[in-house]
Amino acid sequence: MKNYLVVGNPIEHSYSPQLHNYWIKKYGINANYKKVKLETDDLKNLISEIKNKKVDGINVTVPFKREIIPYLDKLSSESKDTQSVNTIFLKDNEVFGHNTDIEGFQLAIKESKYDISKKRIFIIGAGGVVPSIIYALNKMNASNIMITNRTFRKVENLKNTFPNLIIVDWGKVPDFDMVINATSLGLSSKDQINLDFSNIERNKFFYDIIYNPKETEFLKRARELGNRTDNGAKMFIYQAAAAFKIWHGIKPEINEDVIKLLG
Ligand code: ATR
DSSP states (O other): OEEEEEEESSOTTOOHHHHHHHHHHHTTOOEEEEEEEOOGGGHHHHHHHHHTTSOOEEEEOTTOTTTTGGGOSEEOHHHHHHTOOOEEEEETTEEEEEOOHHHHHHHHHHHTTOOOTTOEEEEEOOSTTHHHHHHHHHHTTOSEEEEEOSSHHHHHHHHHHOTTOEEOOTTOOOOOSEEEEOSSTTSSTTOOOOOOOTTSOSOOEEEESOOSSSSOHHHHHHHHTTOEEEOSHHHHHHHHHHHHHHHHSOOOOOOHHHHHTTO
């Protein structure tokens, strides 16, 4: 039996085991996928489990997507450019790190039939998944990418990696075509993002990386103001599907039953 893990801290909320175990069963693979809460000190041992083949693949989530990098032997170009790894496996006896969040975001946007090219994008937040989103937006030819974050240092760091970023002061709302909530605000129903979108034109695209709850306050208010909205469910499913394809060589089907697994 092959063993797969998703590691993070916190990890309770992760739906990765539901998705992977559903596909493992569907395609008759002899494997098991579990979630494990880790501390930074555990990362080195974790990677030795891949080396000695006790673990066959690992998904990495917040806050370790960057921290895991020093323990890996090789990185894909996407992981290098974003300094972010979410999928690990052994390849020619070397521990290889890849980033499927980029593909996840790109495929999700493609499926929503929104054309990013020449659009002005406003990102709120600078957490673990943001480098992947910026990388994907650049690939999709966004005309400009504006970003704001409560902690300024984090957007400054991102600008070192992506010099085309335009930093917006926290609390300000610039002119945009699409806005992405990439903060953790909205995970709890009491959370509010203190930005005022009531004066912008209608028919903007509001996207939330959060998929549980399905409709955050951010999306609800945007919808009520007459805008288009989408949550992060498809992005999450596509990044999982890409990891599944790497590990098992099968491109898993994404249908209504899979979407229902996210609650
Ligand atoms: P990590 O930062 O560990 O990668 P994350 O969940 O991916 O974690 O990111 C959290 C994001 O939500 C950050 O942009 C964070 O802002 P800070 O960089 O200032 O911490 C943002 N966030 C979380 N709580 C917030 C709050 N109460 N107000 C504003 N932003 C918040």
